[in-house]
Amino acid sequence: MDDTLDDILDRLRRDGGRVTASRRAVIDAMLASTSHHMTAADVVDAVRADHPDFHESTVYRTLERLAELGVIARIQIGPGPAVFHLSVAQHHHLVCDRCGSVAEAPSGLLDAVAARLRREHGFVLDPGATPLHGLCASCSGGR
Amino acid sequence: MDDTLDDILDRLRRDGGRVTASRRAVIDAMLASTSHHMTAADVVDAVRADHPDFHESTVYRTLERLAELGVIARIQIGPGPAVFHLSVAQHHHLVCDRCGSVAEAPSGLLDAVAARLRREHGFVLDPGATPLHGLCASCSGGR
């Protein structure tokens, strides 16, 4: 999966979707972001920097569409807002349920588990969409 | 960790908490539930069946407290409400991101991953709080 802007737009079109200015802007924002995960609000801000009057709900709908296509993954880290990241930038999230910190771990960690789930349950794991919960080093060391 | 009602109440007390009628009711509801996971609203309903005037926010606060104590785990399955389950009934949740179904898998699946995370990242995984996302057999078979 090669994820340049045009690639993604092609994918959209092939799926019966239309390429519009706001979709281009959302994808641009995500490709350009240095951060690995953006909340919907982050994306709205980034998009508005260039196009001040794109509407919030359009961004939500676009993110939803891209997630359906598998271009981005939506992950729910704790009770706050969901975060989105490009599927191509696979990595795991280690979420501390005490202090809320989020660390990243290299992808591949769950490969063995994924194979087993597929074999035994027919379940196809999406590691990028699966945040790992627990306690970070400092919170677990504290007790 | 033996999780009868009295055990849990003891734990609460030892932690400086107080045993009140509503806490008893919340724990009762969770112990009595046949379902492995209840949303906060489910708990409110169950509690109100016996005690119609317990307030919603009390239930939320009780669940929060019990989660802190480690008696129950709060897990976020997709965009909807969080679900809670007794920590003693450890099992994994296989969440289908397409159809929303939730299957259960026996605990132990993540043991190897947990060991590795602890060794390499100092991160203490809580498998019960970690729903596994992906596609269920029928959704992944469909394409």
Add this chain to the structure above:
DNA sequence: ACCTTAATGCGAGTAGCTGGCAACAGGGAA
């Protein structure tokens, strides 16, 4: 019985989406 402090009721407030609807605009067909 007393007193400290945790827990509750109540209600208002908030974040983070979601949905309906009319207007608009891609993009394949003609």
Add this chain to the structure above:
DNA sequence: TTCCCTGTTGCCAGCTACTCGCATTAAGGT
């Protein structure tokens, strides 16, 4: 190029799932 169909947008009201502050109540050690 123009036309038309249907996907997409703007706008905004509405909603779900909590969260908070505050006065009142009550648990439980002394």
